[in-house]
Each structure stands twice: as C-alpha cells, then as structure tokens.
Amino acid sequence: MKILFGAALAAAMLAGCATGSSGMQPAGSAPAAMAMPEITIYHLEGRRSERIVWLMEELGLPYTLKFRQGDLAGSMAPIRAINPDMPVAPTVTIGDQVLVESGAIIETIINRYAPGKLTPPLGSPDYPEHLKWMHYAEGSLASRVIADYRVWQIKPPTSRSPLVDSEQVVQYAENYLSKHPWFGGSEFSAADIMMAFPLNFATALNIVDKNQFPRIAEWRTRIEARPAFKAARAKALPNGMVGNLPALPAHAPPGPRQPPQAQ
Template sequence: MRSLLRTLCLTMLTALSMTGTTALAAADTKLAPLTIYHIEGRRSERLVWLCEEIGRPYQLEYKRGNIVGSMATIREISPLMPVAPTVRYGDLVMVESGAIIELILAREGGQGLVPPVDSADYAYYLQWMHFAEGSFASRVIADYRVEMLNVQKPNLGYKLVDSEAVLKFADAFLAKNPYFGGSNFSAADIMMLFPTNFAAGMNVVDLAEFPNVATWKQKVESRPAYKKMLEVARPDGLVGSPKPLPKKE
C-alpha cells in the first residue's frame, strides 16, 4: 500500500513539474486534424511553414494557379470572413495566422519555436509576433496603396505612413539579435517574413538600406522547412501578386 501511494505521489509531482503546454502535449498525443485553406503567396504560407518546421501533419486545400477558385473554397468554409489563411482545427474554424500559430504551439507544445516564458527572449518574441501585422504589415500595405495612387495621379499629394521607420526599428533589433525571437529561430520569424517580403517585393523599401534585415531574410529563407513550404504551397511562384511600384532612383 505504501509503495502504491509513493508511486502515485511521485507521478503527481512529475506532472506538476511540467509546464502547462508540455503537460497537455504529454496527456494528449493525438493531434487535432488540421486543414489549411490556402491561396498562393498569401499569409496562409505561414501555417504551412510552421507545420513543416515542427513536423505537424496537415491537409492543404487550394486550387493551383487559381486565386478565384481558392477563394471560392474558402468562402464555403468561412462566408462571413473569407481570408487566407482559414483553417479547420479539429471542430474549430479560425482565421488570423498569428492567432492560429499561437493556438497550435500552446496546445501542442512549443516545439522549440517559443522561447521559455521566463527567458529574456520571450518578451521580444511576443513583441514581434504582434508587431508583424499590427505595425509592420499595416504600414507597408498602406504605403504601397498610397504610393500607387501617387504614381497614377501625381497631383494628389498623398502622404506616406513611412515604412522605412518600421524597417529601421527591425534592423536595429537584428543588429543585436540573430532572430526576432532573440537567440533562436522562432514563430516570430515566421510572422515577420511575410511583411518583409511584401515591402521588398513591391518596392516599398530597398532592403539594401537595411543590411541586418536582408541578412536575416536570407538566413530564414534557407531553412529546409521554408523551402518545403515553397514546394507545396507556391509551386508556380507568386500567383496574381499586386503590381510592384516603380523602383526609387
């Protein structure tokens, strides 16, 4: 009897010593089915990249080379908010790539893509996870649209939001840290690459002026999981991307 009680106590102490996400992952190793509804070259790439990084099974749904067809599929799943990504995670239907990434990593374990909560890196990891869309993407897309109007109608005189200030902020951080998650590659880097590529690809900014961001971009795009994402989620390159701005002289 004493031996049984001792075994039970040790088991309980071991479980209590685990972090919440680790204990959850250990308690339920059966992963919820995940379907990613995708459009080539859109933010849904983040979910594919994440799954490839952590070896997480997923089903990818899109019509190759057919943005209208891919969007029609998404509308069937999420008619009130048809965006890419839309995912079916178990019984849930969700949008917002950052929220989906955080949910998967919280429920299934950080898989090395989340710094320890008590580490110095964790605060910056959270900052860049949310900065990617909240400050970065919003400014870059606004500047792209404003500059495109200025190109089409030069006399309108619309003012830019100033994407360059955002890149300066990011470049200064990367001067002291190899990744946006701090010391190691993390989900924050997955979040930050999309607006970086949009800014550079649409000629909103010149990455040559931000060498730390350029070096980081090359480094994360060389990862095997990123290359695998391109293979399965963007087999024909960018499909139906917006027209780039004229390059600044």
Template structure:
C-alpha cells in the same frame, strides 16, 4: 472542388515525403504525449499569409491538409468563401472543428496545444517579450504600415516612396533592422514563430518597392537564413509550387 493535399503531395514528391515526416522522432513523440494530433485543414492561396501556417506545421512535423487551387488564386478564395462566408481570408484554418482566422492567433493556438515548447522562448526568459513583440508587430504594425504605403502610392502616382522623410512602413522596417543589430532572430537568441510571422510583411515591403533593400542589410542576411531552413523550402514546394501567382504590381522605381 479541386484541392491539394500536403499528404498526397508527400506521397508523390520525394522531397515532400521527407517534409511531412522530417521532425525528429523524439519531438513527434512529445507532441503525441501533450495533445492528441489534431486534424488541421489549411485553406490557402499561393503567396499569401496562409503560407505561415504551412511553414509552422512543417517546422513542427505536424500533419495537415492543404486546400488550394493551383495557379488560381481567385478560385482558392472562392473555396475559402464557401467554408468561411463571414470572412473570406487566407489563412482560414480548421483545427479539428474549430474555424480559425488571423495567422498570428492560428500560430499561437497550434503552438500552445501542439508545440510542446518549440519555437517559443520560455515565458520567464528575456527572449519571450521580444518574441511576443514581433509576433504582433508583424501584422499590427509592419504589415499594416507597409500595405498602407503601397495603397497610397498605387492610388496616387504609383511610384516607390524614396523621399528623405521615412514613410510609416519604412520606419517599421528600420525598427526591425535595428532589432537585428542586437539579436540574431526576432525572438532573440533562437529562431521562433516570430520569424515566421515577419517574413511576409518584410518580403512584401521589398518586393513591392515600398522599402529600399539597400537600407536593411541585416534584414537581407536574416531573410537568407530563414529561407534556407528546410521547413521553409518544403513549404515553398508544397504551397507555392509554381512561384507567385497573380502577385500585385510593384511600385515604380525612380
């Protein structure tokens, strides 16, 4: 099985070398004090939700091993099936010997055990409720509604929905846009793991033409901010080195 290890990449790519060692020393020391550094193995497919776990580890400066077949999404999924036959899904993650699925839950496990308070607002703050809302909204509402819109369109005329009546996915995008009128980040005043969760369904909605980007200028500005983060760029270089591989086709614009 051909695999790619973030650690191996870090040895050969100058910027990746920075990637795996770029957390502030103080933060790394804190992680070491709270929990022993785990062995995290991320089963990944390029352009898929497993990028969230890579990005989180990069933000936290946690070491991880990344397994995927470069340029071969179907092959990457075969490797996932071999270790997780009950649920062939990306991300599939081993945290030491625990097999984890469901990206939001995986992020929460890592944050609870090794985050040392980073990327989550204090539990008693007003931001905490916002953060948790969008941690769950990302998959529970936005991703499911946007993907349902996409599938309905693909099963019918293949056209981007651009009628006056909002689709469920567009309604969810508007809800996110309205939130950003009041707060700079999905978790309130600071960048949190909720922002990591929101990137996939938002970029899917825009890329697949489910939603018209002109209607969501705050989302567009937020996307620029998150994509400018050094940890996001490191994630792209490591987990999506050749850009998107085998992306599904976008809906046809009118």
C-alpha cells in the same frame, strides 16, 4: 496532403498580399501536448497562409493543404464557402472550428499541440521580444506597409508622412537584427515565421529600398535555407508566384519628415 487544381482572382482583390522542430524550452518545463484533431489549411499561393504551412513543417505536424494551383480565385472559393463572413487566407480548421488571423492560429497550434516549441522560455529576456514581433508583424508592420502601398497606388505622395511610415517600421526590424540573429532573439521562433511575409512584401514591392536593409536580407537568406521553409515552399508555392502585385516605381520621397501633427 490534398491539393486541388483548377481556374484567377484579380490580384487587385488581394492587395495587401504578395507574396524540424526546434524546441526552445528546457526539457520538462513545457506542459504536455494535447491530442491534435485534423488541421486543414485553406491556402492562397504566395499569401499569408504560407505561414501556417511553414509552421507545420517546422513542427513536423500533419496537415491537409487545400488550394488550386495557379488559381487564386479557385483557391478562394472554398474559403468563401467555409468562411463567408471573413474570407481571407489563412483560414484554418482545427477539428470543426474555423479560425482566421495567422498569429492566433500559430499560437493555438503551438500552445496546444507543440507546447514550448518555437517559443523562448517564458521567463527569458527573449520571450517578450518574441511576443512583440509576433504582434508587430501584422499590427505595426503589415498595416503600415500595406497602407502606404495602397496610398501610393492611388496618388504618389510628395513628402514623407509625419507619422511612423513603412521605412521606419522596417528600419526598426533591421535595427533589432543588428543585435539579434532572429526575431525570436537568440533562436529562431514563430516570430520569424510571422515577420517574413510583411518584410518580403515591403522589399519585393519596392515600398522600401531593400538595399537599405542588409540585416533583413541576410536573415532572409538564413530562413530560406531552413529545411522546413523549403518543404513548405515546395508544397505551397510549387510553381512560383501567382498573381504578382505591381511593384512601386519609387520609394518614399527623400527629405525630412514633417513635424508630427495630431492624427
């Protein structure tokens, strides 16, 4: 593992960021794994790139990790160099191909190099739920939570949005965990890896009241106890959070939603 040390990107630029293999397919049903080229993870501490580090630790696959400890700007510099059109973390190289979007990176790595791992069997009832959470994490959860955070920073709202807001997207996850132990359904899956970052962002930055979501808190305790999570944290966040974003002073104002209106 290569870790580069050095000089800090303003946390504000990163607003929208904060913070052993488990086979799930029955033996013999998954296609053979492809030969894996070198995988390099360009990382920012406490940001979404930790998903890929955690994935690789869960799968027991080798990778090179690049970041400058305690230095977000220094970690961003090689990302800008390799990926000037979309300089975000994670940026990952698989062989000589440069990739962004953590969900796509995770699905590529699993489908090629660890087929059947961290994914419920295709025909199982858990499969579509797993896939839903894989996409929900960025498509519905992170997008609303980060939008609400940014709006609050500009002008605290005086009433709740009539549209689906942060509280509702987190509540939906809470409701699922009241009936299932994992976002993979009956077993831990890559969907749990996708969901951890935006749920942590929502509660740690006080965008929602963490006390309203005990199932999510209990799930977080279980994911953080996983050896692969601990190994990933030790490598990817060795000295604790860097460039903390300010937490909101209050949650969404109480009271009923306004009736829905056209967007």
